[in-house]
Amino acid sequence: MLKTRIITALILAPIAIGGIFFLPPLGFALFTAAIITLGAWEWANLSGIEGQGGRVVYAAVTAAILYGLLNVPAVAVLWPALVWWFIGFLLVRGYPAGSDQWGSVPVRAAMGLLVLVPAWVGLNHLRTGGLDFGLVDNSLWAILYVFCVVWVADIGAYFAGRAFGKAKLAPRVSPGKSWAGVWGGLVAVGVFAVIVSLLASADGLDTVLLVLASLFTGLVSVLGDLLESMLKRFRGIKDSSQLLPGHGGILDRIDSLTVAIPVFALIITQLGWLTAGQW
Numbered sequence: 001m002l003k004t005r006i007i008t009a010l011i012l013a014p015i016a017i018g019g020i021f022f023l024p025p026l027g028f029a030l031f032t033a034a035i036i037t038l039g040a041w042e043w044a045n046l047s048g049i050e051g052q053g054g055r056v057v058y059a060a061v062t063a064a065i066l067y068g069l070l071n072v073p074a075v076a077v078l079w080p081a082l083v084w085w086f087i088g089f090l091l092v093r094g095y096p097a098g099s100d101q102w103g104s105v106p107v108r109a110a111m112g113l114l115v116l117v118p119a120w121v122g123l124n125h126l127r128t129g130g131l132d133f134g135l136v137d138n139s140l141w142a143i144l145y146v147f148c149v150v151w152v153a154d155i156g157a158y159f160a161g162r163a164f165g166k167a168k169l170a171p172r173v174s175p176g177k178s179w180a181g182v183w184g185g186l187v188a189v190g191v192f193a194v195i196v197s198l199l200a201s202a203d204g205l206d207t208v209l210l211v212l213a214s215l216f217t218g219l220v221s222v223l224g225d226l227l228e229s230m231l232k233r234f235r236g237i238k239d240s241s242q243l244l245p246g247h248g249g250i251l252d253r254i255d256s257l258t259v260a261i262p263v264f265a266l267i268i269t270q271l272g273w274l275t276a277g278q279w
Helices: 002-021 025-047 052-068 075-094 105-128 140-164 179-199 204-235 250-254 257-270
Strands: 168-170 174-178
Touching (some): 002 025, 002 140, 025 052, 025 204, 025 250, 052 105, 075 105, 075 204, 075 257, 105 140, 105 204, 105 257, 140 179, 140 204, 140 257, 168 179, 168 204, 174 179, 174 204, 204 257
Antiparallel strands (some): 168 174
């Protein structure tokens, strides 16, 4: 299993790095849309759509929605996404209570759109710096930063959880997660944000704002993982698919990013950082 994981990672890493960091904005949009479309194909199964035909149709509808949003202002999607993730928090917090209200196939399918579409919009909003797709504005640092926030939070949570993880965070959804992991992840993210601020020679106010934005992003990233875990537990499956041998599916790799990206994109947009050249 470890060998398979390593081989898959070695194959996918260059593709992901090239697609995310070396494509022009429109190419980036198409590349990330392909990833989201594959994620939608997986989410169809989480929704209870078992037939391949139905899963392909769901993925195609998702892709069509992404295309229709190319020229829609990102904040028009990101603000409703923030509301949705608050609702998602309530669903995870109450599980299994309430599952009779959201457990139908159409509702779960709609939940997938609310998870995947804003993630794509937020990612491309970061990539273009709030500009049109035809204009090139290098905001790749913002993308790299939010990825690092999620990775640092995961690493901090892993080690803190192993050392101190007795009190479980959401045992009915994901028994392996602990409150110690959450706090450990946030400490790691806070330290990371301070280091980045020092390297960027940021002033005191911007440092405080970046730390707060990073902590909130790191905190909500946990919700993306928990929501997918809740859907998988409800569906009775372990992985979203087997598209990535040794790693599960696309959703298993991007679940935390689906909430972190739109939330971080909205925060730095409201702070005026995205178009002010800080990134």
